[in-house]
Amino acid sequence: MLLTVNNLEKSFAGADGPVDVLRGVSLTLDAGETLALTGESGSGKSTLMHLIGGLDEADAGQITLDGREVVAMDDAARAALRRDTVGIVFQQFNLIPSLDVRANIAFQARLAGRYDAEAAQTLAERLGLGAQLGKYPEQLSGGQQQRVAIARALAARPRLILADEPTGNLDEATAADVMEQMLALVAETGAALMMVTHSPALAGRLGRRLHLSRGRLA
């Protein structure tokens, strides 16, 4: 099993005391599997993805990713996990403003020691970015920036891709197209994909669907 989440709990401090966002979340994900995560706004979808990706710390429970215990990790181990194992596409694209599209796409893959210039070029072309490679993030539309963030995550060939509404800035036709490419690339690399989406159509394209409600998954 690539990912096992067991009884995960997370609270945040609220004005009237702690807010229990995750109250015992469990799930498994195998290599090559694709999972849609749905749930109303504020239900904790991003929180769950942050914990799995080592961007935040859980209060209780276990996360085993690629054989490693994430909850027990120190900051350095979490950073290594994000570099080597996880590809993250979040709503803030976090592109590097001083790097052009080609270098932004290469960035994560270089860190992971898995950069392949030819593969990165093909990937960019498949995501409709072939003509944008020499441009800088500020010269791109929101939808183009989103596709660069997807290309950057995929170019590093991670074992697990965590994507939070990765096509939220795209029109329906482009979203469907990018989704198609993402799924094809995930299948080619044998990665697993966990994706937050509010779109039933996109959720329907993925192998499984879990719904987060009142701090639990169903």
Ligand SMILES: Nc1ncnc2c1ncn2[C@@H]1O[C@H](COP(=O)(O)OP(=O)(O)OP(=O)(O)O)[C@@H](O)[C@H]1O
């Ligand atoms: N760092 C934080 N500090 C305090 N509260 C937080 C923090 N991060 C998230 N929360 C709270 O936890 C709850 C879940 O937030 P989260 O962003 O995980 O929801 P979500 O399901 O991803 O929502 P959306 O679909 O709107 O993105 C919300 O009530 C939010 O206010």
